[in-house]
Amino acid sequence: MxxxxxxxxxxxxxxxxxxxxxxxxxxxxxxxxxxxxxxxxxxxxxxxxxxxxxxxxxxxxxxxxxxxxxxxxxxxxxxxxxxxxxxxxxxxxxxxxxxxxxxxxxxxxxxxxxxxxxxxxxxxxxxxxxxxxxxxxxxxxxxxxxxxxxxxxxxxxxxxxxxxxxxxxxxxxxxxxxxxxxxxxxxxxxxxxxxxxxxxxxxxxxxxxxxxxxxxxxxxxxxxxxxxxxxxFAPRWLFVYPGLVAFLLGALTVGVLSFGGVQIGAVGFDVTTMVYASALCVMGYQSLLFFWLTKLYATQEGFLPASPRYRSIVARWSAERGLLIGLGLFVVGVGIGVVQVLRWGSLDFGPQDATEVVRIAIPSALGIMLGFQTVMMSFFSGVLSTPRREVRADAVIES
Missing domain, CATH: 3.90.550.10 (Spore Coat Polysaccharide Biosynthesis Protein SpsA; Chain A)
Structure with missing residues (x-):
């Protein structure tokens, strides 16, 4: 006006x-x-x-x-x-x-x-x-x-x-x-x-x-x-800080318990704790991915300013790099699962210790989930960052 x-x-x-x-x-x-x-x-x-x-x-x-x-x-x-x-x-x-x-x-x-x-x-x-x-x-x-x-x-x-x-x-x-x-x-x-x-x-x-x-x-x-x-308007406080804490705490717990249970005083932590820790890790990782997508969309649409540091990160990042990282995580998860199947085959596919099976299955499932999420996020970020024509009331401008 x-x-x-x-x-x-x-x-x-x-x-x-x-x-x-x-x-x-x-x-x-x-x-x-x-x-x-x-x-x-x-x-x-x-x-x-x-x-x-x-x-x-x-x-x-x-x-x-x-x-x-x-x-x-x-x-x-x-x-x-x-x-x-x-x-x-x-x-x-x-x-x-x-x-x-x-x-x-x-x-x-x-x-x-x-x-x-x-x-x-x-x-x-x-x-x-x-x-x-x-x-x-x-x-x-x-x-x-x-x-x-x-x-x-x-x-x-x-x-x-x-x-x-x-x-x-x-x-x-x-x-x-x-x-x-x-x-x-x-x-x-x-x-x-x-x-x-x-x-x-x-x-x-x-x-x-x-x-x-x-x-x-x-x-x-x-x-x-x-x-x-x-x-x-504060995506770091909404997504990054709680997501980073949840991801690191969950990943650290899964990593430690992958080598065996831990006893602290009268309290023992084992595969049940690993299950909940892996869920915490996934939620934290999702929060971090939401931050990236929210920030990307908000800066593209002008809701949030883009700092020089953020611009430099976006310039170095590409959907292809995200795909490679996601595929890497996915392959690691599948690899752990393959090793577990091979070990089971060495026992003629007979009975196994349930605790040890779950101890290996959780890192495998975690790698597969995080890898898949990363791949999907990379495709979506590629959509958001694709150059496009912006239609306005008075003109069509190349964004």
Whole structure:
């Protein structure tokens, strides 16, 4: 979507997504306009309406705010529409429920003018009035999700989900944000962190919103959506670390017990442990393969940035090499099985010690399974990495 034609240079757009906010919209607009008048910042108030049926659009128009109709429903969709339609070089966004402080936006503007790409509010530093945030969100949801976000992406902020934030419009548009729901707030911070944008944080306050109806937010449902989003954008934490631990622990256990049972104190470990350890090894290996395929797909489609190290690995890797590795593992597994059959033949195919049979069969089966998985992964990665023509609305471009 093209940027709206500017008649006068606008430095700041104060953006509010709106879905039936007639109770509080007017006071939010008046506070935002008051800030612009008092600070001398050349700006506008933009309402990105998401299909309100309570007259919110007329309230905004009567107060002199600009109204843009978001064609798709959803919190993220309304904000994407608003960012695209904004005339300001900078955008400060917040909900239109009168919970955020539109009267004191100077710290955000100062940070943006100083070169920050994204400026996040911190409600825990600025102050949360009684009743403004449910205890579940204040003491569990926000701290846990913010801690996970900080651990995964290192944005350098402590209130990952604050709805009051400012940003450089062009830089945020450059992230090509996609999510249309509540995950949009997380996507903005995650992608800005991955792109190594300059992210800063300023204190802000949060008060109880002025609506008589319940908020749109659903605690457990939306909390899980945010957590799921963070995990998807952190494939190392989702796939690599747990997969590597499971694979190494399982493989080591199978390897040790292949030479005989182990007694630790009063507890003995033998072929039964080998069976479960081999399952752990397979699960860990699958997790590592999923990481490779997820990373390959996500970088191809632009969901995740590709680091120079990753690009160098992809350049050296080929489906053919993966096939050779997979076939090698498969042959090793089959070879162990052949040796076991030959040993059985030396006994005229008579009775064998069950424990020893299983002790040899497990490494054989493990090699066959890992080899087969590697071969299939290699074929699939070859499909994902095949050069193709990408059809777009205005052109067909060689990717």
């Amino acid at each position: 093209n940027r709206p034609v500017e008649t006068d240079p606008v430095e700041l757009t104060i953006l509010m997504p709106c879905l039936n906010e007639a109770e509080t919209l007017a006071v939010c607009i008046q506070k935002a306009q008051g800030f612009l008048a008092r600070s001398g910042v050349r700006g506008e108030v933009l309402i990105s309406d998401n299909g309100s049926t309570d007259g919110s659009q007329q309230i905004a128009a009567d107060l002199g705010a600009r109204v843009s109709h978001a064609p798709r429903r959803g919190y993220g969709a309304a904000l994407i529409n608003g960012i695209e339609q904004a005339r300001g070089r900078f955008v400060i966004m917040a909900d239109a429920d009168d919970s955020y402080d539109f009267e004191n936006l100077e710290p955000f503007v100062e940070k943006l003018r100083a070169g920050a790409d994204l400026v996040m509010g911190n409600r825990f530093r600025g102050g949360i009035t009684p009743g403004a945030m449910p205890p579940l969100h204040k003491y569990l949801g926000n701290p846990v999700l913010s801690g996970i976000g900080q651990l995964f992406f290192r944005p350098g902020i402590n209130d990952f989900h604050c709805g009051l934030r400012g940003f450089n419009r062009e830089r945020i548009l450059g992230l090509d944000l996609q999510t249309t729901g509540m995950e949009f707030a997380s996507e903005m911070v995650v992608k800005a962190s991955l792109a190594r944008y300059r992210i800063e944080e300023v204190p802000t306050t949060l008060k109880k919103d002025g609506r008589s109806r319940p908020p749109h937010l659903r605690s457990w449902h939306d909390g899980w959506r945010h957590l799921r989003f963070l995990l998807i």
